[in-house]
Amino acid sequence: MTSHPLTGSVLAVLSLVLGLQPTSSSAQAGPTPTSSLPARCTATPFLTSVPKRMVYRIPALVATPRGTLVAFAERRRSTAVASDLSDTEVVVARSVDRGCHWTAPRVVADSGTDTVGNPAPVVDTTTGTVLLLTVDRPRVGRPSAGPGGRGLHLQRSTDDGLTFTSYADARLDLAHTPGWKGGLTGPGHAIQLHNPASPHRGRIVVPLGYKSGDRYGTYGLVSDDHGVHWSVGYHALTVDARIEGTVAELADGRLWVSYHSRGPAAVGRGRVGAYSLDGGRTLTGPFRRAGLPVVSVQGSALALTGTHAGVLLYSSPAGQDPRRRHQMALFASRGATAGRGWAAPYDVQLDSRPASYSDLVQLDDGSVGVLYETGRTSWHERIVFRSLDVADVLAPTRTAARLTVTVPRRVRAGRAPRPTLLVRVAGATSPAGDLRVRLSGPGVNRTQTLALMPGSSGTRVVTLGRLAKGRYRLQVRYSGTARITGVTRTVTITAD
Known part of the structure; x- marks a missing residue:
């Protein structure tokens, strides 16, 4: 396996900015003993630097069976607002103390000046392997510049996220797979099914979106053999533009699948959801409005296990102005109506701050972590991690x-x-x-x-x-x- 460390000068600068001591890979190799772990944390794994032309966007987050947090983001080499297609690589950072401290970002997926992005990681808890799916898109008017080729790529880490297989050898050719549409993964974590009663236990489900002519479609990619072979699951092609999917396995075995509208939409009208009863192979019906009072933007779904099984969390900016994105929040939905009825938003910060894309992870029986874009004046400034008590999210303690x-x-x-x-x-x-x-x-x-x-x-x-x-x-x-x-x-x- 290969890893791609940043230069020493960049590591030093980021360590100073984040307030961290330089940390070697060996120092981060194992999880911190549970007894010494802090309760709650706030940290900044990815900090934008305009002078260095490094803009971090599109967070994704998973937790390994050893308790290590592995965070991914796009690092764009353009400070332009419309930088979705620019020289972009995917970077990774790790934390072994529940998100309080992180290793400096290092490149894990790069293809020259191509746009490598839309990280969609998932942990195979059977093997402990971290799978990372990304998509390589050439920049407009330019041929593919990287050795890995265009399209979907799948990398693996068998050492708790320390190193990943080479991106150059990671292209996943599904052109002859029935129903394959191409498109973009996630972004944000994919899932592995864990319901003990499900005949699909162990299946990996990855949400994708694609464009066909002037229409946008949504579909799922599934694997029943740890990502060795893949097939197409649910699929929906509609006249309205739905993009950027998230999926969660509910306590009763159903999957909640959700996407948002590509363009501006009135509050509450931009997020849709549907259910699957067969592990993501098909949907029980058409996508319907999810009832979330949010603007149209990417969000993350997480179905909790353990004490809070039956609770579905969703992260998204809660600000009601469609012209801007602000106020990262968690919404909770429970029981049989999970995915349809939602409690009032729980603000991740008391401050009103810009906020945009996010991802969620369960840390333990009573806490979750959220990785999200934010800043003082713009959500392009940094990607922050915060850990939160589930009990407080469900029944907030109010400040005067x-x-x-x-x-x-x-x-x-x-x-x-x-x-x-x-x-x-x-x-x-x-x-x-x-x-x-x-x-x-x-x-x-x-x-x-x-x-x-x-x-x-x-x-x-x-x-x-x-x-x-x-x-x-x-x-x-x-x-x-x-x-x-x-x-x-x-x-x-x-x-x-």
């Missing part, structure tokens, strides 16, 4: 908020006051949520809603309009979130 309304209580008639609204929450510099402002008085009864924007420090300034002579009641309500308690303040303004 303080709301201050600063406005003159007496103004000259004909003037337009501009109150400053300030929300303070312990543990958050820019808390998430909305402000509902209602002004009532002589001839006036109007309401407006303002979102607390990322980087706003919890502050918004609102213009009330010119006030005629009289007394006015200004009521401001901070909505709060599933993790922050809402609060209301009312002040009286006199115009004379």
